[in-house]
Amino acid sequence: MTAPQFDQGRHWRAKLGFIVLSNEETVEDDVFRLAPPGVGVHISRVQSADEMTADTIALMRNNLCYSASLLLPGIPLDVVCFTCSGGTMAMGEDVACAAMKEACPDAQATTVIGASIRALKHIGATRISVLAPYPPFLNEATKAHLQANGFDLMAYHSLCYETNAQITNTAPEFIYERAVEIFRSGSDALFICCGALRSLEVIDRLEQRLNVPVIASNQAMMWDCLTICGITDSISGYGRLLGTRDC
Known part of the structure; x- marks a missing residue:
């Protein structure tokens, strides 16, 4: 045997x-x-x-x-x-x-968030446009955290959601459209903050449209x-x- x-x-x-x-x-x-x-x-x-x-x-x-x-x-x-x-x-x-x-x-x-900071630094980004879904008290914490890590926030836009269900159920196409809308020329990268957002589906398209790297939380x-x-x-x-x- x-x-x-x-x-x-x-x-x-x-x-x-x-x-x-x-x-x-x-x-x-x-x-x-x-x-x-x-x-x-x-x-x-x-x-x-x-x-x-x-x-x-x-x-x-x-x-x-x-x-x-x-x-x-x-x-x-x-x-x-x-x-x-x-x-x-x-x-x-x-x-x-x-x-x-x-x-x-x-x-x-x-x-x-530590991973996202390291990814942004890895690509050499210092000036970033940010899309986030958070309520006001978390937006302030997010801005402060990014600035404390040396990033210049060229744009920061929040969807101002109150629940996780709203974040999870946000359509990827809406994420794409809002990201294009809030992105500011001169940014080194776009950062989509929050792993509950379904941003994986639109990263490639956003990079092609904006011609900069896109960093999303889960990626x-x-x-x-x-x-x-x-x-x-x-x-x-x-x-x-x-x-x-x-x-």
Whole structure:
């Protein structure tokens, strides 16, 4: 009788853990779509509410460590990532990463907004136009965070939504049209902030129309996670950042 044969499993290149909001419908689809062969995508959810308020963000912060602990217990992850930009900026990136590291000490902890900042710097952008969906208190936090990281906001436009459902159900064509409308000449890049927006579908078209790189939250997040793992596969159809890995 032949002895059992073992290999490294399907996820032999990297294991990525993502913490998404309990009522989120976009991020999970996007990360599975973007993951190259041999890269595992593992999902946990953190308790949240449809309305975006200071109280609901506090709820996320208090449960983030527990949610991270549910990602492949006993099996080391390469990266663990919190996928809510607004929540991260409101609670602080250091707070979010510390909570994830407590549960996943062997993994590199990152966040979607941290990934977006690194992606914008990678392409050499300093002057940016920004499209976001947030209510007023998160808009102020977003502007302050981007400016603190050295970006000149040539334009900042918010859809001023109050609920996650509004963000998730915004049609990609509307995102495209509004992005074209708010983009300011002289910007080095367009940044579409928030992983719940279905922006993957329009990145390529926007780059062709605006003739600048477009950074969108989930695209930047996957780029960052793969970069941390030393994976440099080109992934076509989602902008220059992933398509060439060299902007």
